[in-house]
Amino acid sequence: MSPVVRTTSVRILFDLILFFIICTQWWWLGVLLALVGTFYFKNFYELIVVGVIIDLLFGVPRIRFYGFEWYGTIISVILFAILRFIKLHLRHSFA
């Protein structure tokens, strides 16, 4: 198995586990796992997808935020940008 195929397979498996954890366990565990994935994999856009999924599954419009319900998505986009910046400046990255 070539390294690319192996990395892709691992990433797909990781994504499936991530989705399973968000649906069945605590949402913050899924977010932590996604943060780990951001450092392990290259261009881990799944972090943004995690925010979107959390909002789709559990998001509710809140009166104090004028009916806005996409906080998870916004926070995940910001986290992605920050972690991408940090990762670029780290000496070592794994993938």
Next chain:
Amino acid sequence: MTYHLKPRRKKSLLPLVVGSIFVCVVVGIHLLFPRFFVNIISFFGVPLMRSENVVSEGLSGVGTVFTSKEWLLTHTQELEDTIAAMKIENDQAKLLAIENAELKNLLGRGATSSRLILGAVLARPPQTAYDSLLIDLGSDSGIAVGDRVIVSGSVPIGTVVQVESSFSKVVLYSSAGESISVIIGTSTQATAEALGSGSFRVKIPREVPIVQGDPVAIPSIRAELFGTVVKVDLVEGDAFKYVFFQNPVAITDLRFVQVEKLNQNSL
């Protein structure tokens, strides 16, 4: 040694363009078909949640294999004594409820009629991110936005805010940032600030006589227990005090709820 000059590679804008187009397509689909992505995610997610509940219930008894018989016997006896005491209290409460209904009838305020639909809780805090509940009742079961969600037939815990075909989202009254009018004791009206996970805080004047254990209800013709005072915080020199009360229901252990559908003529 000769070093060849590498020409600076121009950064390709292709990933940015593709990404932007993808985001625009996704946002466009969401605006045109708001329920499209929710349906896709829930198609896979809701069955997973249901299966997780089944597995959790099945595994809940495994721990008792490693528990000593002596502890089990003592614990069982304690629980039986508690149940017996609560049965007496329950019977007394039923008598009072009957008397209350008869008095209301005499005064021309008959019992409100409503229908309760039983639903299973698919996800609850802390599993859910926003102190909300996911229940397995949707538009297929006649649920509508604004329906009240209660537990044990009388304890209100939240309101339905989003309805899909097979499941609904419920915002708990105790979701942080929410507020609700309550009556503490028999007559102290106040606005409770939700703190999350079934907890609330009320700021009232210092001289109002509220003590630990006082019941809290929602202003209504119906007597519905909403919480019990667990702590009263007095601050030296402050003209006010903080009263903390808790839902009688353990939100994190909820398995079943009831959605109340009021009949047209009810108040």
